[in-house]
Amino acid sequence: MANQKIRNFCIIAHIDHGKSTLADRILEKTETVAVRDMEDQLLDNMDIERERGITIKARAVRLKYTAKDGEDYIFNLIDTPGHVDFNYEVSRSLVACEGAILVVDASQGIEAQTLANTYLAIENDLEVVPVVNKIDLPSADPERVCNEVENVIGIPAMEAPRISAKMGINIEDVLEKIVTDIPAPSGDTEKPLKALIFDSYYDSYKGVIIYVRIKEGRVKIGDNIRLMATGAVFTVVEAGFMDADKLVNNGSLEAGEVGYISASIKSIGDTRVGDTVTNNDNPCDEALEGYRKVNPMVFSGIYPSDGAKYGDLREALEKLQLNDASLSFEPETSVALGFGFRCGFLGLLHMEIIQERLEREYNLDIITTAPSVIYKVTLTSGEVQYIDNPTNYPDPALIQTAEEPMVKADILAPSEFVGNIMELCQDRRGIFKDMQYLDDTRVNLHYELPLNEIVYDFFDVLKSRTRGYASFDYEMLGYVPSKLVKLDILLNGDIVDALSFIIHTDKAYGRARKIAEKLKENIPRQLFEVPIQAAIGGKVIARETVKAMRKDVLAKCYGGDITRKKKLLEKQKEGKKRMRQLGTVEVPQEAFMSVLKLDS
Amino acid sequence: MITKDTGIYIHVPFCAKKCAYCDFYSEPYRKNTVENYVSAVLRNIKAYSDKSCIADTVYFGGGTPSLLMPEQVRTIIQEVGNNFILSENAEITLETNPNTVDLKKLSAYRKNGVNRISIGVQSMIDTELKFLGRMHSAERAEKAVIDAYNAGFENISCDVMIALPEQSAESLLYTIERITALPVKHISGYILKIEHGTPFDCDMIKNILPDDDKTADLYIKMVDFLKNKGFLQYEVSNFAVKGYESRHNCRYWKCLDYIGIGTSAHSCHNGKRFAVDRNMNDFIESPVQKITITDDNPCGFEEYAMLRLRLAEGLNVNDFPEHKNSLLKKIPVLIQSGYINYDGNYISLTPSGFLVSNSVIEYLVF
Numbered sequence: 010m011a012n013q014k015i016r017n018f019c020i021i022a023h024i025d026h027g028k029s030t031l032a033d034r035i036l037e038k039t040e041t042v043a044v045r046d047m048e049d050q051l052l053d054n055m056d057i058e059r060e061r062g063i064t065i066k067a068r069a070v071r072l073k074y075t076a077k078d079g080e081d082y083i084f085n086l087i088d089t090p091g092h093v094d095f096n097y098e099v100s101r102s103l104v105a106c107e108g109a110i111l112v113v114d115a116s117q118g119i120e121a122q123t124l125a126n127t128y129l130a131i132e133n134d135l136e137v138v139p140v141v142n143k144i145d146l147p148s149a150d151p152e153r154v155c156n157e158v159e160n161v162i163g164i165p166a167m168e169a170p171r172i173s174a175k176m177g178i179n180i181e182d183v184l185e186k187i188v189t190d191i192p193a194p195s196g197d198t199e200k201p202l203k204a205l206i207f208d209s210y211y212d213s214y215k216g217v218i219i220y221v222r223i224k225e226g227r228v229k230i231g232d233n234i235r236l237m238a239t240g241a242v243f244t245v246v247e248a249g250f251m252d253a254d255k256l257v258n259n260g261s262l263e264a265g266e267v268g269y270i271s272a273s274i275k276s277i278g279d280t281r282v283g284d285t286v287t288n289n290d291n292p293c294d295e296a297l298e299g300y301r302k303v304n305p306m307v308f309s310g311i312y313p314s315d316g317a318k319y320g321d322l323r324e325a326l327e328k329l330q331l332n333d334a335s336l337s338f339e340p341e342t343s344v345a346l347g348f349g350f351r352c353g354f355l356g357l358l359h360m361e362i363i364q365e366r367l368e369r370e371y372n373l374d375i376i377t378t379a380p381s382v383i384y385k386v387t388l389t390s391g392e393v394q395y396i397d398n399p400t401n402y403p404d405p406a407l408i409q410t411a412e413e414p415m416v417k418a419d420i421l422a423p424s425e426f427v428g429n430i431m432e433l434c435q436d437r438r439g440i441f442k443d444m445q446y447l448d449d450t451r452v453n454l455h456y457e458l459p460l461n462e463i464v465y466d467f468f469d470v471l472k473s474r475t476r477g478y479a480s481f482d483y484e485m486l487g488y489v490p491s492k493l494v495k496l497d498i499l500l501n502g503d504i505v506d507a508l509s510f511i512i513h514t515d516k517a518y519g520r521a522r523k524i525a526e527k528l529k530e531n532i533p534r535q536l537f538e539v540p541i542q543a544a545i546g547g548k549v550i551a552r553e554t555v556k557a558m559r560k561d562v563l564a565k566c567y568g569g570d571i572t573r574k575k576k577l578l579e580k581q582k583e584g585k586k587r588m589r590q591l592g593t594v595e596v597p598q599e600a601f602m603s604v605l606k607l608d609s
Numbered sequence: 610m611i612t613k614d615t616g617i618y619i620h621v622p623f624c625a626k627k628c629a630y631c632d633f634y635s636e637p638y639r640k641n642t643v644e645n646y647v648s649a650v651l652r653n654i655k656a657y658s659d660k661s662c663i664a665d666t667v668y669f670g671g672g673t674p675s676l677l678m679p680e681q682v683r684t685i686i687q688e689v690g691n692n693f694i695l696s697e698n699a700e701i702t703l704e705t706n707p708n709t710v711d712l713k714k715l716s717a718y719r720k721n722g723v724n725r726i727s728i729g730v731q732s733m734i735d736t737e738l739k740f741l742g743r744m745h746s747a748e749r750a751e752k753a754v755i756d757a758y759n760a761g762f763e764n765i766s767c768d769v770m771i772a773l774p775e776q777s778a779e780s781l782l783y784t785i786e787r788i789t790a791l792p793v794k795h796i797s798g799y800i801l802k803i804e805h806g807t808p809f810d811c812d813m814i815k816n817i818l819p820d821d822d823k824t825a826d827l828y829i830k831m832v833d834f835l836k837n838k839g840f841l842q843y844e845v846s847n848f849a850v851k852g853y854e855s856r857h858n859c860r861y862w863k864c865l866d867y868i869g870i871g872t873s874a875h876s877c878h879n880g881k882r883f884a885v886d887r888n889m890n891d892f893i894e895s896p897v898q899k900i901t902i903t904d905d906n907p908c909g910f911e912e913y914a915m916l917r918l919r920l921a922e923g924l925n926v927n928d929f930p931e932h933k934n935s936l937l938k939k940i941p942v943l944i945q946s947g948y949i950n951y952d953g954n955y956i957s958l959t960p961s962g963f964l965v966s967n968s969v970i971e972y973l974v975f
Contacts, residue, residue: 536968537946557946559825561967564800564846567633568618568670569861570875571916572884572903578915581971593942 013193014080015265017222018138019087019102021130022112023120023480027142031112031174031183032086036253038180039072039084069105069208069220069267071250071257076188084187085250085267087207103129105207105222105267108136108191110183111158115141115149115171118157119447121419121482127162138186139166145173153448161447194265202226202234202288204262204270205297209280211331215247217274218256221286222267224297229261233289234272237296241279242289243272277331305337305353306414306485307360307380307464308397310507311367312349314374314587314598319348325371326350329363336363341398345507345591346376346601351398354380357464376601378507380464385412385488399509402495405546412488413513414460417442420471422479424452429474437462438513457486459513466606496521498528499542499549500594507601521551524604531600534558539594613659614696615878616666616860617689619650620871621674622889625709629742632804634873634887635672645893646871647681651688653870656897657878658692666857666867667701669723675705679717686722700725700764700856707745707753715753715760725764725855726757727797733784737773751791758792764853766795771831772824773801774817781827782834789838794853798831799846800824825964832960843921845963862916864908870898882907915970923950923957939973 022028072084087102103109109130113119130137139158141151151171158166170182208220228234232245249258250268262268274280285296313322326338337353354360360380367373384396386403387410396402418439420430424446434441434456442455458467463483471479496517498508512520521543528541532555539555563574588595623643624635636642667689669682682703689695702725703718715726730750732738738746745753750767757765767788771781788796801818803809819827832842840848844862847855860867861877869876873887882904885892892898904912910929917924926933940956943949948962948969962969 536948536965536972537942558821558965558968559961560800560821560828561965562800562845562963563967564802568620568873568875569867569869569877570884571861571882571912572875574915575904575912577967578911578971578974581967582975585971585975 012083012263012265015083015085015194016108016187016191017085017087017106017194017265017267018108018110018187018191019106020110020112021123021126022142023114023117023122026112026114026117026120026123027174028112031110031140031142031172031180032088034174034177034180035084035086035184036070036072037177038184039074069251070253071267074184074188077185078188082188083266084184087267102207103133103135104205105220106135107194108138108187110187111137111139111162112142112174113139113154113158115143115151115154116146118154118451119161119421120480121421121453122480124162124419124421124453125482125484127164136191137162137164138183138190139164139169140183140186141166141169141171142174144171145176145178157447157451161453196223196225196264198225198227198264200225200264201291201293202228202232202286203293203297204228204286206236206280206282206284206286209277209282211277212271215271215273217271217277217280219270219272219274219280219286220251220267221262221270223262223264225264225293226288227261227263228270228286228288234270234286235289235292236280236284237287237292238281238284239279241274243274245270245272247271277334282334305335305355306460307354307356307382308351309354309360309380310341310343310346310349310378310398311338311352311364312343312346312376312378312507314376316347318373321371322350322367322373322375325367325373326352328371329366333363335359343378343400343507345505345589345596346378349376353397357468374598376507376598377605378601379510379605381510382414382460382464384414384493384511386410387412396511399495399511400506402509402511405494410490411493413491413493415457415486415489416460416463416483417486418456418458418463418481418483420454420456420479420481421447422452422454422475423450425450426475426479427452427454430454430471430479433467433470433474434458437467438516458483459491460485461511461513469606494545496550497544498524499540499544500528500532500596501537501539501592502542503592505591505596508604517545518550525551525553527603528600529553529555531603532594532596535595537593612663613661614663614665614866615659615693616668616857616865616867617654617664617693618668618670618857618867618869618871618874618876619674619685620869620874620885621669621672621677622646622872623676624671624673625676625706626742626744629808630801630804632807633672636889638673638676642889642893643676643681646889647677647685649893649895649898650685650870652896653898654685654688654692657868657870660692660694662693664689664693664695665699666860667695667699668857669703671704673706673709674703675709675714675718679714679721682718682723683721702727702766702855702857704729705753705757707750710753710756712756712759715757715762719761724762725766726762727766727768727795728753728757730754730767730788731770732773733787734780737770737776737780737784740774741770747787751787754788754791754793764795765791765793766797766855767791767793769796769798769831770801771798771827772819774814774819776819776827778827778830781831785831785834785838789835789840795847795849795855796835796840797847798828798835800828825961828964829960841921842960842963845919845966859920862920864913864916874898875903876900877907880907881905911974914974918956918958918966918970918973919963921957923955925954926956927954936973943969943972 020028069087074082074084076082087105141154144151155166170179172179203225204221204223206219206221209217212218228248230245235242247258248262248270287293313319330336335355338350341351342348367375386394386396386408388407389409438459440457445453492514493511494514494517495511497504525541525543538557541553542549543551588597622635623638625638701723703723704727706729733747735746835848839850842848843854866878868878872892874885876883883900883902885898885900910932914924926936940951950957
């Protein structure tokens, strides 16, 4: 039998509801980390995570807790990403747990992601332990929030610990709940090894480190393990658990435990998350049910600002991919932007995070193209194509039907904003499904929305129209036929491939006009007039002109001082490097980025 | 025997009052300091002494050179003559501020060797002069020109400034009309530029200045109007009756030799460009002025082209044969846009080309 003193759990919460702070307090209370070593939000060790208050990669840590019953327990806290883009990572973390702590903000109540993640936990048969956080806030109303949890989610919540993770209030109640409410793991230690890989990362010294949940049997140093999906066999070099800040190699793991295995695995490609690890000499009968493969939903081109940095960009993407299998990329070429990569992301946030990491961690200046979804196009020949790059969109004459992906969206917000939200969703071709009051003041609106309407700036606009109060979550629904067109942007008569995109025909005119205006704002006047056109097929539907510059002269070079003029010329030469030369037109990089944010 | 020639620039960094748009180096006028400064200038002329070299021009620039006493100007010119071969028809220019001169002083300058006078008129409209912080009136400026003429100056230049607040084509033409009615042979018409760190470098001023399009219109009007009056454009900002182009200033645009003496003065001399440090005490006390080399291999293609293209004469494509093809490839679109002319040898900028000369030059040269 598996160790009955083990509790494997995760924490799920909406962004900013205090998940990471609670994790820190738990680490502190269990004395996993000496208080003086505490750095706020220890589990989030990427800069971006800490700044954005979100957790991107799943992580796991082992804690010791002496409960009020006098017994010592081992807690395995598995951290999960909070955002919808990472649902896939959430679900793979959940499979390693028996329970989930659901953190709800005592003043804000349930939010869109709370719901999404809770349903995921329930689907995975996890025991959900609600906790009401931030009771120290003046606006806290734990009673109302507990009611909301009971009414909306349908789990008992009146007994939920009411805590303040920030102030360290009632943290022990949470720890006791973990002991009493979350079941101990099951599983036979005597059976052949059967372990689930729920995460992995690449360590430059040890090779791939896999995070596993041992379902049955045991594993120790020297064992030959087989990864069942790929059939690859490795010899275990280390097996152990994760302390707050390091790996502790204690030689073995057994059923019920969560830990890591290092086995000189060279390539992350060998270790598919969701795969089953077994003993090569004494294998189990069948693999665990894995995960569904995750498919990128949003695509965009990423190009180095400086063409010479193409190699650096590739290297950076490769490194990111080592620890983020959900990132896909392949080389592509643009007339306008040169050599770059077509990258696939789980969603918008994922895209932003990758862009930011490229810029910050790898110090790369990049240009990204407008995000695109995957369109399904059936040609008159009967052939079906999936198009993720507008450049590849077929000639309209060859298209029999075009389909676009739809999502099912939950939008939670105070009821006073319902009008604004409906207006926005309508504008984005949304189909209203229904609306549900969570309590007197808050509603949950259900919409079906085309994914391509939300990949640009939907969330930003939603936030601004609800004074920041709305939360939003979505899941894929499937494809529906749609009237799509490819919109091209021409500068000085030439199509700029990097600016083309696919759009619903009803929205084409408005978008075309806005893009033309934005480009006019962002393309500086130059020696020659620059006509900006937006066209569908050969038909121009919007036009702006950047007039030729009239004045760019140093009138005076006094007393033979030509240093200034030379400096100016050198500055101009330097500035030119930051421009993209398209024929005779010089386009600053900002112009490419400006069309991504049309409503701001 | 190869004869060398040069131009001598004397910087006179004293002003009665600093103009709000000006970022040239200057110090308040003090009699003692000026005397010491002049001694240092004389010392330095000696330091560059080259008795085989013709000094073709002498130029007193400022600052306000007309704050120098005629006697001081004379000793400086004499010292040039003692250390160089001062050419018989040397062009000797002195910049003046209308307020600092009268017939008597101008006559003395003329008698002491100055043969070209440049007057900082700027505008013939008092409100515009006031905006610029100039202490003279239009009437005073007019009188200075007439005094100069009566003092025996045949070669008189006036400075005019364009792109002033509320300046219209009419008001600009009025200024030009009044100046060209005077016995003037040369006009410098500068577009007001807000220099970083000057009192004009603020939103209050910038917001009331004409925009680029309006400025460009004013410039084109100025060029046309001066042409009608017989003043031909020979450089971005300079216009002259034929034969009265400033020989000294042309040395700058033709990559010819010139020696600058005085604080912040620039030189292109013996194959190097250098600048004198901006420090009054240093200059007065050092036996030889302290310089910083800004370029020890000047007049390469880029620089040569950039300077030459400031002149209406333009750039001879045969001067740098290795760049000829690249230049010829680029010119059709510039001709088509009306920025340049090409006569088979010279690429020359048109007035609207001068207006965007930074970009045209960049396009041609890089």
